[in-house]
Amino acid sequence: MPMKEKTTWLWDTAMLIEDEASVLNFLEGKHISQVYLQINYDITHSSYKSFIDKATAKGIKVYALDGASSWVSAEGYIELDQFMDWLKSYNSKATISERFVGIHLDVEPYLNKGWKRNQAKTIQTYQAILIKAKEEAHQLQVPLEVDMPFWFDEITYSNQYGTGTLAEWVIDEVESVTIMAYRDTAEEIINIIENEIAYGNKVNKSIVVGVETGSSSEGQNITFYEEGEDFMNEQLELVQHHYANSVSYKGVAIHHMGSWMTMLP
Numbered sequence: 001m002p003m004k005e006k007t008t009w010l011w012d013t014a015m016l017i018e019d020e021a022s023v024l025n026f027l028e029g030k031h032i033s034q035v036y037l038q039i040n041y042d043i044t045h046s047s048y049k050s051f052i053d054k055a056t057a058k059g060i061k062v063y064a065l066d067g068a069s070s071w072v073s074a075e076g077y078i079e080l081d082q083f084m085d086w087l088k089s090y091n092s093k094a095t096i097s098e099r100f101v102g103i104h105l106d107v108e109p110y111l112n113k114g115w116k117r118n119q120a121k122t123i124q125t126y127q128a129i130l131i132k133a134k135e136e137a138h139q140l141q142v143p144l145e146v147d148m149p150f151w152f153d154e155i156t157y158s159n160q161y162g163t164g165t166l167a168e169w170v171i172d173e174v175e176s177v178t179i180m181a182y183r184d185t186a187e188e189i190i191n192i193i194e195n196e197i198a199y200g201n202k203v204n205k206s207i208v209v210g211v212e213t214g215s216s217s218e219g220q221n222i223t224f225y226e227e228g229e230d231f232m233n234e235q236l237e238l239v240q241h242h243y244a245n246s247v248s249y250k251g252v253a254i255h256h257m258g259s260w261m262t263m264l265p
Contacts, residue, residue, distance in 0.1 A: 004240070005033050005208060005251030007178070009065060009106075012258050013040040016051045023051070026261060028058050033251070036065040036104040039083060045090055049098040056097040063102040063145065069111035072125045080129060084136045091140065103137050104178075105130075106147040123166060124159045130173055143175035147210065150181050150192040168199050176206035178253050182222045183211075186238035200248025207248045209239060214259035228264030 008027070015023050027035060035055065037048075052062045066083045070076060091099045107126065109115060114122040130146065137144035152167035161169065171177050179196055181189045193209060200207040211232065212223040224232035236252050243249035254260050 004249065005253075006031055007034040007036065007208060007251065007253040008032055008260060009036045009038075009253070009256040010258075011038045011065075011256055013038050013043050015258075016043065016047050020051055020054070023257075024054055024058065026257070027055065027060055030254075030260075032060055034061040034063060035257075036063050036106075036253075037100075038065045039086060041082075041086060045093065048090065049094055052100065053095070053098045061101050063104040064100040065104045065106065067106040067108070067147075069108050071107050071129050072109040072112050072114060072122050076125065076129055077132065080133060080136075084133070084140075088140060091142075100142065102143045102145060102175075103133065103140075104145045104147070105133060108147070108149075110149070120157070120159065123155070123157045124161070127157070127159075127161050127169065127173075130170065134173060145176040145178060145208075146170060146174050147178050147180055148196075150179050150196070153195040167196055171196065171199055171205050171207075172203060174205075176208060176250060178208040178210045180210045180212075180255070182216075182218075182255075184221050184224050184227060184232075184235070186235040186242070188221065189235070189239050190242050197243060197246050197248055201246055205248060206250040208250045208253050209236075210253040210255055211236070212255050213263045214256065225259070225263060229260075230265060232263075 064087050109126040134144050153165050155166040179193050181193050183189050215225045216222040
């Protein structure tokens with residue numbers, strides 16, 4: 001069966017300048033339907049316009065990617081505002097085929113030192129940032145997506161936003177969630193995302209399953225770096241087959257393009 005959505009993160013924006021054609025050929029060759037493209041303020045609008053126009057012509061949707069754990073610190077709003085201001089300015093000057101068609105945030109609040117010091121407060125700040133981003137995305141008339149670790153279904157909150165698990169709250173608030181399901185077998189991936197898929201089915205939201213291809217010091221079972229691309233594709237087919245009848249299952253996302261390009265066959 002064909003993959004549903006097939007997505008990748010493109011963090012290294014210098015690749016657009018150095019070899020745009022190779023990037024586009026790779027994406028097309030891998031049947032990518034959507035790219036999360038990092039916003040780099042040092043790169044000209046014209047470079048983004050050129051790339052997005054060509055990607056659009058190949059049927060590839062380009063989402064503006066940004067976010068950092070610093071976004072949940074006291075100055076986090078400044079970084080979000082800078083990103084949104086850039087995006088508003090860019091899209092307003094771009095033709096339809098050159099525009100970013102969505103926003104994809106990768107904030108990861110648990111990497112902020114506040115997570116250990118005061119998790120409840122950090123969670124609340126994270127929620128506030130996502131709500132602000134959602135309002136901005138609404139003004140831009142584009143969907144908002146976020147990356148989320150698989151274990152947010154074990155994190156609870158009780159604050160001005162109500163009570164519940166953080167995973168369900170995030171799924172409720174945004175159009176689509178990409179779960180960082182960083183494991184290297186279909187069985188483990190299926191096991192760690194089943195709560196989110198089930199909740200997505202219940203509330204009619206999209207869930208994308210993200211996997212890792214870069215080398216990792218976090219453990220042997222985190223990434224497909226050692227096993228290579230053929231094995232990864234076999235496992236992703238099994239995941240897709242398992243969730244074929246789940247309305248929330250939207251497809252897979254490969255993290256990330258730079259390491260995917262150089263991984264073992």
